[in-house]
Amino acid sequence: MEVFEQLPGENAKHYAKRALLYNLVNLEMKPGDKITESDLCELYGISRTPIREAILELHQQNMIDIYPKQGTFVSYIDTDAIDEFLELRNLMEQSVTQLACEKLTPDNIAYLRENIVQWKHHLKNDNLAKTQACDKEFHKYIYCACGKQFWHNIIRENAYQFDRIVILMFSSINTDKLVKDHSDMVDAFEAHDKEKAYEISLCHTKRYMEHLDEFLVKYPNYFKK
Known part of the structure; x- marks a missing residue:
């Protein structure tokens, strides 16, 4: 996955969403891949809350699927x-x-x-x-x-x-x-x-x-x- 520097004045959630969206759109994160919050926290050097907020927004935009008790996954192309x-x-x-x-x-x-x-x-x-x-x-x-x-x-x-x-x-x-x-x-x-x-x-x-x-x-x- 591509990792970017956080832009001046960019809050952690916007940074996480920008980085995730880039990797989702460019298929660095493949459809069906499992997403682990702790791995993303380590990769981007930010806390779990902005990662979770970014994931929820991308879920609302149908780029990430969330299944209770199963996990979070990159959505398939619809x-x-x-x-x-x-x-x-x-x-x-x-x-x-x-x-x-x-x-x-x-x-x-x-x-x-x-x-x-x-x-x-x-x-x-x-x-x-x-x-x-x-x-x-x-x-x-x-x-x-x-x-x-x-x-x-x-x-x-x-x-x-x-x-x-x-x-x-x-x-x-x-x-x-x-x-x-x-x-x-x-x-x-x-x-x-x-x-x-x-x-x-x-x-x-x-x-x-x-x-x-x-x-x-x-x-x-x-x-x-």
Whole structure:
């Protein structure tokens, strides 16, 4: 598991949650793995109370399962929850992509193109965490530039199950099409082509689920039965 330094001003619970969430999303903690509070206390150098509080919050976000008298475990990937999440995301992006075609400035477009360059660099160097960070930043930037940061917050708070599929995608599938989707989307924004931008957005989202059957075969123990 990755261990991080506690940030200045960051309380122990937020530190524990940030560290745990990173390891959960990036599959450093595998679905089904047992979680032991005492081990986490030793690993992160903090007391049991903030660890327990972080675990309870992540349980509420369906990333950790708690079974009385059995223990605490990393949750399995729930494909039904991911389907529901993608429905929500697609509904929001129908509006966001149209707004992007209206509102994005040349500076905004340049920022997105530089993000794509960074994504390619991190992917080439097999840095999955930074690749995913670029992917998240790309979408966050579009939402925020369109004045929809609250919408983006809703998306992020419900994306953690989906994030694990993204990591599987980046680690085992050729992602050239995903990168091209981002590039084509920026082209559509620049051309003010609302229909094309939304079409690419839908196609981009579907790509993550195209290989689901393959993942179910390759990683059967990662998924909720």
